[in-house]
Amino acid sequence: MSANTPSAPTVDIKDLEVFAENLDTKRAAEVYNEHGCLVVRGLMKRYVPDLQRDMEAAAQQAISLLDQVREVPEGWVTPDGTLFLPAPPHYPRDKQIMVLAVNYTNSGAFFRASFDDRALDLVEAILGPNIELFMNGQCLYKEPVGGHPKKLHQDSAYFEHRYDGPVGILSYVVDTNLQNGALHVVPGSHRLGQLRHVDTFSHLGLDEDEWPWESALPVVGEAGDSIFFHYRTIHGSQENHSERPRPVFINRYRRLDDYVVIGGTSAANRAEAEKRAKESPQVKKGDRGLMVRGFRPYEPL
Ligand SMILES: O=C(O)CCC(=O)C(=O)O
Secondary structure, rough: OOOOOOOOOOHHHHHHEEEOOOOOOOHHHHHHHHHEEEEEEEEEEEEEEHHHHHHHHHHHHHOOHHHHHHEEEOOOEOOOOOOOOOOOOOOOEOOOOOOEEHHHHHHHHHHHHHOHHHHHHHHHHHOOEEEEEOOOEEEEEEEEOOOOOOOEEHHHEEEEEEOOOOOOEEEEEOOOOOOOOOOOOOOOOOHHHOOOEEEOOOEEEEEOOOOHHHOHHHHHHHHHOEEEEEEOOOOEEEEEEEOOOEEEEEEEEEEEEOOOEEOOOHHHHHHHHHHHHOOOOOOOOOOOOOEEOOOOOOOOO
16 A cells, blocks of 8 residues: 555445435435435345346357357457456456346346436436436346456546546345455545546456555445445445345436446556547537436537
């Protein structure tokens, strides 16, 4: 650890936690604004059985397509769109699942979860009345017995926005703890601005000497618990050392006027994108997400 290593979080999980039953939306939004993260116990419980079924079907499908895999800079992609990383030596395969091809276009349960009323009441309290979906929904899947870590990072390293960026909601599909890869968050880190990221096993991540796991707070939770996080909030999760898969799904939302200004998946392509953005500042183009709240007035492109 370096002399500047951040200390362990002083915030306790109780400071971040509210319950979906009897949700006080205003207070929950205050917690999010203060800490850049918020845990809503039980918020997505009703979607879990269907999502678990869809994610398991997709995992089997992706594995059956491995003979048609294509190499990409981030790893390998099967024809259905599942991203694989190198597997540890003891795996029966040389590739392990990272991002599963389950999204709003192939899972009804995932799409329904994206416009859950209680979730959107909260997103509206954070972002205001007019809200669009950002991206198509994302499912991360840690295979059993050593499934990949996602190193600590800010999502803004991957998709920096002009304004406040997307609010992410990551939901557990199984009970998730320190053994199978609980999400870790660094409360308050949304105020640190954009931090320097380096290449890691799980793509862009923070330098582990500067941001060790001890600087983050693990969020142990049950299937259906949701973690809201600002796109600059540092977060990540360690390997799944249990005997069962550890899936999560992520819904992301943003204001209608917000848009990506710098994108990247590696230090090199992110640096290129930064250079391009400096040379010719980005403007909002046609990347409009589906509306989940409010109205989008006509605006010529
Ligand atoms: O699967 C996880 O726990 C981490 C997901 C994550 O950090 C991300 O997608 O940005």
